[in-house]
Every structure is written in structure tokens, then in C-alpha cells.
Amino acid sequence: MTLLTSASASSPQTRDDPAPCAGNAPRAAVARRSTFDGLDLNLLRVFAALMRERNVTRAGAALCLSQSAVSNSLQRLRAALGDMLFERTASGIRPTSHGLELWQQLQPHYLQIEKVLTPEAFDPLTYEGAFTIAMSDYTAERIMPRLGAHLETHAPRVQLNLLPYSVANMFPMFEREGIDLAIGANRDDAQHARGLRASTLWPIHSRCLMRRGHPLAQGELTMERFLSARHLDVCLPGMTMPLYDNLLAAHGIRRNLILTLNHYTQTLAVLAATDYIGVLPVSLLDLSAYADRLCQRDPPIAMPERPLGLIWHQRHDSSSPQVWLRQVLIDLFAQPDGGGAVPSLSAYASGSPT
Structure with missing residues (x-):
């Protein structure tokens, strides 16, 4: 037998009534x-x-x-x-x-x-933030003195953190290491499909560098003489071999690579003291104390010009601080006519040993 309370008897539930639910919100909230x-x-x-x-x-x-x-x-x-x-x-x-x-x-x-x-206009003078930038020692030597002086005056509260530049790990560096910007060469165009942007600052021209008085400094630099010499080069993090060796391999050629370094700043000191030769950026000579002790020649197979530039992820396209920093770097180092922004680059344009 079912017993009806007074409440249920006076207010029977019909089929059209909503089912009672303990979680129903009050009518005012609904x-x-x-x-x-x-x-x-x-x-x-x-x-x-x-x-x-x-x-x-x-x-x-x-x-x-x-x-x-x-x-x-x-x-x-x-x-x-x-x-x-x-x-x-x-x-x-x-x-x-x-x-x-x-x-x-x-x-x-x-x-x-x-x-x-509708954010307020970005003010570098009052901005307190940090940027993490990947660059090689070659790039840092040319970028940081002028950039540091600019920030000291125009953005005194900005902090910069530098990490080594890695060609092969470029995308993971943006994804996992949280870099804001990379500055370097050897850009892979396929990276653009992964959301990376790029803007050229200056071109890198490479020639064969050696000490003055080197046996190869005079006479015709034939392929045989060139390949049999003792070579050095630079491998940045993530590279399996120097770029010039990739170029030679495409021609079915292999050189006598004896020494591979991990920094550009070491190379000229080694060249000045030994009979090694190296196909390297001629702009290394611009800031080096060893420039007067070295000469340069055209290698039998020329190293193509490479653009050095800014690389950033597309998610930073509209970030006000990052837009500002990229523009500062472009204003300081990019050349509107496409010429090199590295000082005295034109001084090393002749084809004869110097």
C-alpha cells in the first residue's frame, strides 16, 4: 500500500511537470x-x-x-x-x-x-621584461656591443638572456626552451611551414682563409692543392657536418677536414698559428686581432652567399615587446639595399690574396 503525504496529495505530479532535481538552480538564477x-x-x-x-x-x-x-x-x-x-x-x-x-x-x-x-602603446623606457635570444658567438660579437649600448639608453630595464644557436634544433628551441628570437644563418625554408618567420639582416660571404706565408697563398689554387690541404671548420650545435662539406658532397668531393671547432672566435687564432685553411665568413676578419696575419682566396668551389637574419615564431607576430625588439635589430643592422651590415665587408671583395 502506498501512503500519500498531505503535500503529495495536494500537489500531484503530472506528466507535463518538470521532474524534481536537487541540482536545479533557483528560478531567479535561471x-x-x-x-x-x-x-x-x-x-x-x-x-x-x-x-x-x-x-x-x-x-x-x-x-x-x-x-x-x-x-x-x-x-x-x-x-x-x-x-x-x-x-x-x-x-x-x-x-x-x-x-x-x-x-x-x-x-x-x-x-x-x-x-x-586596447593596450597602451609600448614604452621601452619603462618596460620591465626579459628576452631569450639564440645566437652563435659570431653573431653575438657583431650584435651585442651595439644592441647593448642601445638598450642601455632606450630600454634600461630590459634583460637579455643568450643561448647557443642550433640550426637543427631551431623549432624545438621555440617550443621547449622558450626562446623569443634567434639570430643566425643556415635557415631552412621548410621551417616556415612550422610557423617560423624570418627577416634578413645581412649576407654572409665566405672565402678560403689562411695565414700569410702559407704555401697556398701564392700560385693557382687548384682543386688538387685545395683538397689535399689541412682544413678546419665550425660545427654549431645540432649540425652533423660543416655546411661547406655538404656542398662538396653534392659535387661528389671530399676534402681533408682535420679540425672541427664549436666556436667561430677560435678559428682565426688557429689559422694564424698553423698551416690549416678554412672556408669561413670573411667578416670574421673585421673584428679580429689576427686579421693582419691572415689572407684570403677564392676556393675552387665557391660557398654560396647565406643570409643572416632574425627568426621568430608566428605566435609572437603581434607581441608589442617582441615587435619592438625586432624593429630595433632591423634598424641597427639591416641594410635596405641588401648590402652587408658588417663593417668593412667590401674591403675583402677582391679575388686576389690579401
């Missing part, structure tokens, strides 16, 4: 959620403009809307919120008590959203 779900959030921009201007025409001008468009939006907002929100005055409009209450609650959040979506 009503508020329904109002928000159906609200065109663009109407909040109209509401904010009307609260600020207290005049329909001026609010329309601030929003680049006609007076009729603002009036129409106000009517929709009144219908959605169930209140007049504003009433006419001799000089324009004024909010109702409910409209004023709504604005007092909405204003802090609206202003915060407005600030996020």
Missing part, C-alpha cells in the same frame, strides 16, 4: 542566465557609451553609429533587461536607478576588457 545567454554583447558597448556621454547623439559619434542605430540598440537593451535604463532630460538622458546600479557593477569589468583589447 532567469539571469537566460538573459545573459540571449544578450548581444555589442549592446554593452552602447550602454557604456550612453553612461559616459549621457546623450544619444554623442554616444553615436563615439561609436561611429547613427543616432537611430543607438536608439534601436537601447530599445533592445531595455527589452532584454526589463528596465528603461535611461530617461530623457532637457540636455540629454540620465540613468534610472537600476541602470546606474548595473553600470556600477559592470564598469570595472568593462574597463578591464577594454584595456586588454
